[in-house]
Amino acid sequence: MSDFVQFAALGLGLGSVYALLAVGLVLIYRGSGTINLAHGHFAVLAAFLFVELRDNRGLSTAVTLVLVVLLTAAVGGLVQLCVMRPLRGASPISRVIATLGVLTVVNESLALAFGAEQQATEPLLPTETVQVAGVVLGRQSLYLAVIAVLVVAALVASSRTRFGLALTASAENPRAARALGWSPEVLAMATWIVGGALAGLAGSLVFSTTSGYFTLGGLSLLIVGALAAALFAQFRSYPMALLAGWLLAIVQSEAMQYTDITGVSDAIPFIAIVVMLVIRGRGLPVRGTTADRLPSVGNGRVRAVPALVATGLLVLLMQTTWKLDYDLLQAIVVSMSVGIVALSIVVLTGYAGQLSLAQMALAGVGAYAAGRLVDAQGWTFGPALVAGIVAAGLVGLLLGLPALRTRGVNLTVVTFGLGFAVYAVLFSSTELTGGTDQTQIPFQTLFGLEIDPVLHLHTYASVCVVAFALVALLIANLRRGRVGRRLLAVRVNERAAASIGVSVFAAKLYAFSLAAAIAGLGGVLLAFSYSTILYANLFGPFSSINVMTVAVVGGVGYALGPALGVPLVTGGVGTIIAAQLSESIDAYVPLAGGVILILLLIASQNGAAAAISAAIPARLRAWRLPLGGRPVHEVATPRQVEPIESHSLTVSGVVQRFGGVTALSEVSLFVEPGKVLGLLGPNGAGKTTLVDVVTGYASPAQGRVLLGKSDITSWSATKRARAGLGRTFQSLELFDDLSVRENLLAASDQRDALGYVTDLFWPGRGRLTTTAAAAVEELGLGDVLDKLPTELSYGQRRLVAIARAVSTRPSVLLLDEPGAGLDESETAELGHLIRRLAHEWGMGVLLIEHDVAMVLRTSDDVVVLDFGRTIFTGAPGRVSDDPTVRTAYLGLPATADV
Template sequence: MTELLQFAILGLGAGSAYALLAHGVVLVYRGSGVVNFAQGAMAMVAAYVCLETFQREQGWSFLTSFVVAVLVVAGIGFLFHQLVLRWLATAAPIVRLAATLGLLVILQAGVQQFYGSKSTRVRSFLPNDVYHWGDIVVQQDRLILLGIAVATTVALWAATRFTRVGLAITAASENERATAALGWSPQRLAALTWTVGGGLAGAAGILVAPLTGLTPTAFVVIVTVSSLAAALLGGFRSFPLTLLGGLLLGVGESVVVLYQDDIRDLLGMQTLTGINRAVPFLVILVVLVVRGKGLPLRSHVTDRLPRLGTGRIVWPAAIVAVVVIGVVVGSGGDWLRSLTATFAAAVFLLSIVVLSGFAGQLSLAQYTVGGLGALVAARLIGQAGWPLIPAALVAIVGVILVGVLFALPALRTRGVNLAVVTLGLGFTIQEMVFNNPTFTGDKVQGAVRIDSVSLLGFDVSAAHHPERWALLCLFVLVACALMVANLRRSRTGRRLIAVRTNERAAASLGISVFAVKIYAFALAAGLAAAAGILLGLRNIAVTYFEFNVFASINAVVQAVSGGLGYVLGAVIGGLLAPGALLSRLFEGGATSGAVSTLIGGVVLIVILLTNQNGIADMLSRVGGAVERRFRRHRPRHSYVHDLQEVRDFDLDPVPPRGLALRDLTVRFGGVTAVDGVSLEVAPGQVVGLIGPNGAGKTTVIDAVTGFVAPERGQVLLGEVDVIEWSAARRSRAGMRRSFQSLELFEDIKVAENIHAGADDAPWWTWLTDLIRPGRHRFSATASAAVVDFELEDDLDAMPGELAYGRRRLVGIARAVAAGPSVVLLDEPAAGLDEVESRELADGIRMLADRRRAAVLLVEHDMDLVMSTCDRIVVLEGGRVIADGIPEEVAADERVRVAYLGTHDDSEMTGVTP
């Protein structure tokens, strides 16, 4: 017990510093809504400034050095907000997050360029006397650090709770518009929090440096992962919980070191490294899994991600690129080696295009995943003597399984939280696997020697035949690029994009969000493994220092700069990688890659400020303008050509399944939103569900379709109770819905929205779409939906280009494109003019009369309800107060009082059904 307490006390110092750093993260998030991934890099800058001015005998006192260093970093935070983030205030969160990653790589690469990669020992800035408490030694500097952390926590808590500025910051984190209406500028508040948050980062960096040492890469990653874990424990809002989280992390890391040998013996390993660094990741993982949700709530705001390419292959440009590459391959030498690195980096970035560009899942561990592929292949080739192809296949399949494990947290979280967990997982693998000789295969050098690489009987090793290895890398890049381009144009690609754009809407169309995320992570892991093999085996001795977390972060920077949604963007971003062609151009024979990394960070910031969609998007726009000029008299393919000619008698009635609710009850905390609702909708019948705002109508639809879990009750589809089914499974069984807020897939055309609602692809298309995506005509039911709602002229348009009324019709057509048995329409006439409302009424009656679908209609347009519905159910306060034919409901005095607030029935009896 004494030893345990001793190690726990040792961990208090690091835990206090983690808490200080995390307080800056929390403050910045509360003020600007941005999680600052550059907090660790800012702390590093302050530590080096203090090191230079105080420890290296510049004649400054520690207090002066401390204040100057803190002010420098506070200034960096202020300038970054004013020069970058204030212009990205309306950008998607992934764009603002990428901006902080750009700041991280700029600061890290700048320090590395000046100080190199060596570790610097920092002497303690605080008194280091000790006290004895029985057999336990208590260091004075640990107590001082704890006191500073506690005092800072109290000050921040009190400032944000009791001061006008603090209350304004808290209000801005909840609602920027309301705060602005009260006279506070959200941008000024954000600038203030970035300045103070930067100062906290500086103070924490100076105080933690003596405990960890200073290395431009390791220091940044260690403090970033730990501080983000502490901030996550505090929910990015609570300063006291963040302090507690930081202390628990510091103590946990220290205690794990105490029991490291026991853990090693338990696992049956000869060596075990970095186990203490796994503590933050495990904390992150547990918190996210416990707090996470399978699907976002109705209040979730859909974020627009960078624009997507079409996936269309431009063969002339590809031919020109191959010719240029052929010239470089023929030149040989160092340029050939840089070209090989460019090819490998481009394949890495293709994995990010699939995962983040197409599926919207942000990972900060792709290079680490690729390093696992290099490790397995190197050991099979270098030690077991396997040929390249079987070794690569085994490595890729193994890493795909790891990718599936990476996907599991994504099933419960998304966005920045997912970035945090993948960062922690990547760092854990780096520390526990790549630094462990048990896994790397060489206990002396930590590397595996590759004497030869056999491919179909030929030696293609980079050491002996660099031109052959370069051509192999080119072949793999082209093959992977074609697969990713095919994926973009395929049915599988539409599923990925649907999930990226709106998980709720995707699930409502029968798309399994879980399956899509697992597929995206698995495919991205396979691509990363291929890239890792290409990058790792280009050396005669395979080492793993280049597969670190920072390389993964830098890869995201390169992918966003090149164009996150474009295959071409991966190739452009690959040019910015360390050791690639631009690195050779700017750094010559240097191997650190610091200059190219620095340039990459600057390029990213410029790209985000000028065109958030990347360089490939700019080239695509220029190319499109040129193509339109020369193709003026050659009409391009239109999706109208994919429509089938469908007559009424060609459409079979849908499977006759009705909808029945039995005692459906939904509660949110102590509020009962739906209270014992029972109703039935028979096949071929339209039932209206009406009531005042807040009556629970949309909550009924959410509960019926699987987006809200009821407390009790039954939802019967035909004779089957589907209350335990997921939203996607209910949709596939024939239950579809529209959304009050539309929730269209804004990143793809109207035709692709309709296709997404009608696609019914077998499981093997997940694989075949990578090779042969094909072009599929609209199904008969989808064609009928397009024609019935007169959307033929809108198929080639993006949803955002349409008027609101047309957009709403697209949402309804998408919901009925697969010919569902039950259709739930949530205020479909909102925003429609009188003509469009009449057309909508005809369309609804056609669904019931000709297709025999059961339709539940939630609507405030009483003319539409009274003229369309066979029966009407009225809700008030979550309860049914009336149920009958339109004439009976219109005559019910309770309905007139509850719904119209009047005893005058003229508004409800003016129209007969």
């Protein structure tokens, strides 16, 4: 028992450092809404500054501590002023990527200034032991705990001041705070300065937990524990961050006592992050959730002949002119291999909208599987390559599971932690990577070609170039196919994607698996370019950030993007070019990459490929066709629409509660095929909540929903949509990154699983179904099919939303305020269209609209809700005479004369 308490006490010191960093993260998030992934490196910077000022410059400990805290506070303020403030209107994910750029700049600056060697210094706090209840404890742990408690107490006290209340208000509603006289920019600046100071304090105190010894890489791991603690606190509570920091470090310390497996204790914060996010996550975002605005996406069209000529020319040069230039060929191998990993980010982030900072870790998994099979099992390169790709894909599938219940920056934290966990548990373990000899790669062949990187590097480099070109072609095909439209629909709006029958879960898991498999390919090619694979060197915990830089700078939404970003790869072609300019400049390439990433995000988050695409004249862009030279899309000639499969909708006794509020109370209604049922009610009556319950976006406390004879109460939104339940949204929720045509194609595409494979090789030609084409004709959208929804008027966007819902061929269509924003003539025409959908197409229509006259003209029957209760059901002509309805709408007594 005494050992348990003693190890817990050891963890108390590290937990206090976690807590100091975590409360800084919480403070910055509360003030600016940004998760600062560079926060740990503020502490690392402080540690190096402390050693430099005290040990090398001879300053006293007290003066050094004050200077270091002030300097890191200044760094925090500088980052807010120069980086985050210009990005205040950008998406949260863009701001997080910007903090990665800051992390890179700090990390590379420290590496250039101090190197990677171990540093030594005297701990700041006393290291003597003290005996408490028979247990020997270190004084430094107790002092650290007291300091952490005092800091948290001060923050809690400040949060109750006028400034603290303003900070909370600004985080929730910046406009309201500004109206009350508080500048959100000033508040954000204050939190970044104080957060930087806390990181400086933590970095100065960390020596007391490491006996005075530290390395750049070792201190960098602090951020994972701090992020886990902040997540436990939901980036809101300072005391919870303190307790979580202590708890995590204590569990880590106890794990070191009870297990000898390398890296297990370092992986505990990652496990905690995954558990917390999965428990707190949701399958689909709630109503009102706004999706992050991600970088623009290319159309996937390729110029086949120039691409083939460029690839062939490059291979020819490597086989002839560059055959003996070892450094250049090795740089090409590195660039192409890492470029393939960057292509995986195009699939995952560019197409599916899932930001991952673990792609190099997944590449390392593929390399590990292939390398160990070759070294330990005697496999040849070809089968081992396939095995590595499959292994990485399977791990990517597992990584995708948390993505089913979390998204955005929270998911970024999960993947960020995974990179550290894989590095700590797998790549840093000598026992698991081949012992003292590590993983040895003997002479290899592929399809009869000798590809040994020592004797035949020109051939191996050619394989890497061809592999990059093929993968780029595959993901360009994916973008043009129906699966690409599914992924982009999920990226833009998960709720809307589910409403047209797209499986959000399947799309996410596919994106994670495919991206991981592609990363695995790049990892195997990179690792096998060496005769001895040193996994820890090739797949370090920050290597994924370098790959993200490549993808974002080049254009994360474009298959061409990684080709434009690879000059920034460490050890790649850019390094060779830099070395030609100066012998020492090549060491600054990674630092330059971080600076370029920050500047690019401030200027535009779309990348170099988007800039090039925009610079190409429109007539040349129109000429770019897929392989085969055929147009990408053809519109089907409208014909007589096939009859819609008829099903009725029955809602029986539905009750929906949100906490102590009953939003729906015993609501029942019936929608018949071929008829329009109007649903009226004042604001807050529960109309949209009823639609959410019917379509599967909310689970009722009681009651049933039937489509035809099938009880669909427990079905997912996707399954209901595929069964014939369609809807529109009050806020439209169109896929703004897809053209109008692609919005309709996404709704009418087949939902076959085979497309996940075939679209990589032959995406086919998108062709509107007869139903979608008829909807285009009915709504007059023929002239805007190739425009983005953002280029249309509000009224046209409303019509596109209806056309998209109709394109799914629903048996029952729920229209939520389709006439909002339309003028009187447009509303009248919309009413005629809705009646045609019901009477001529055979759909059952539930119409919600605040324009009472339009509803009464259009509907066959009417239901009226008030405060979640049904107050009227009957013919439209009887509504105005009902006294209860008049009371609900006009606030008059039922007996009043109106």
